[in-house]
Amino acid sequence: MDRRQFLSLIGSGLCGCAATASYRGRLEGDRVRVPLDELPASFAEKGYALVRAVGLDDPILIHRTGTGDFRALSARCTHLGCQVRPARNGLICPCHGSSFSWEGEVLRGPAQKALPRYPVELRAGILAIIVN
Ligand code: FES
Numbered sequence: 001m002d003r004r005q006f007l008s009l010i011g012s013g014l015c016g017c018a019a020t021a022s023y024r025g026r027l028e029g030d031r032v033r034v035p036l037d038e039l040p041a042s043f044a045e046k047g048y049a050l051v052r053a054v055g056l057d058d059p060i061l062i063h064r065t066g067t068g069d070f071r072a073l074s075a076r077c078t079h080l081g082c083q084v085r086p087a088r089n090g091l092i093c094p095c096h097g098s099s100f101s102w103e104g105e106v107l108r109g110p111a112q113k114a115l116p117r118y119p120v121e122l123r124a125g126i127l128a129i130i131v132n
Helices: 003-014 042-046
Strands: 022-027 033-034 048-053 060-064 070-074 085-087 089-092 106-108 120-123 126-130
Touching: 003 085, 022 106, 042 048, 060 126, 070 126
Parallel strands: 022 048
Antiparallel strands: 022 033, 033 126, 048 060, 060 070, 085 089, 120 126
């Protein structure tokens, strides 16, 4: 277990946050394809889900905005690499308390850098997250 995994594990215990529903996607070339109708049921209610895929370095949080647009952000905190979680007004890191907007911008440190964002394309009910 490396430092990032350890911090993430400890952080999840300290936070007491409910786990974010996740979807196991497939990395095909430079894209992870996410059929929206295969997302966990909680996505319809909450508007976010965690996407993982073999070959993907970090999980990705997808978020449907109030206007129906989609965003995809790395779920890896830019401070020391713990996994961020959705909170009331964006995302929070359980390890040291950094918070981020759904745009990925830092709202509170110690993180200094924004969460990386990935371009997305939505066609025929399939969200493509472009990761390279
Ligand atoms: Fe996220 Fe430190 S790892 S705030």
